[in-house]
Amino acid sequence: DIQMTQSPSTLSASVGDRVTITCRASQSISSWLAWYQQKPGKAPKLLIYKASRLESGVPSRFSGSGSGTEFTLTISSLQPDDFATYYCQHYNRFTWTFGQGTKVEIK
């Protein structure tokens, strides 16, 4: 089974900071990776799919990159609404696997 590992688990940052979250796969997954944002008490929200494609309606300060085993989610200038937990997710038509999550908190 493919394992997805995110780092860091928690990230403290200030409004305006550039933030990068890393997701590593235990084996190559090509570009079959999505990123989600989740706020307390709410369902996750899709941000990025196919590793780097921005979902419609998602602000352009969010971007994704990577392929193979290493991927990143970058927030170019952190906004107050961005403090949340972020999850990466691998999909391969047969199974879907989430990373353990990265909490972005206020510094």
Add this chain to the structure above:
Amino acid sequence: QVQLQESGPGLVKSSETLPLTCTVSGGSISSYYWSWIRQPPGKGLEWIGYIYQSGSTNYNPSLKSRVTISVDTSKNQFSLKLSSVTAADTAVYYCARDRSYGDPEVGAFDIWGQGTMVTVSS
């Protein structure tokens, strides 16, 4: 605008079967994979399994022996049954739409229900 709504008991006794239903409104249940995902309190997300309109399914290997997902296209609903539950099955359960069917290039869970909390009691 497609919306998903989970329904079912909020409390299930240990060793019994957890039943949940997801109702799809504002669109057809056709042409997508429909998944169940859960999140124990304070923890991360775990994919449980999916179903297609034809009834074809695939389950998380770690839960496969206890999971059954079914679909009722006439009601635009799909359902989850998780048997022999324990306290470890206490979680918020989400239903979600995956649009990867037919075009994996856009695959992802793009629409989610609000989630329903299920507690397993002893």
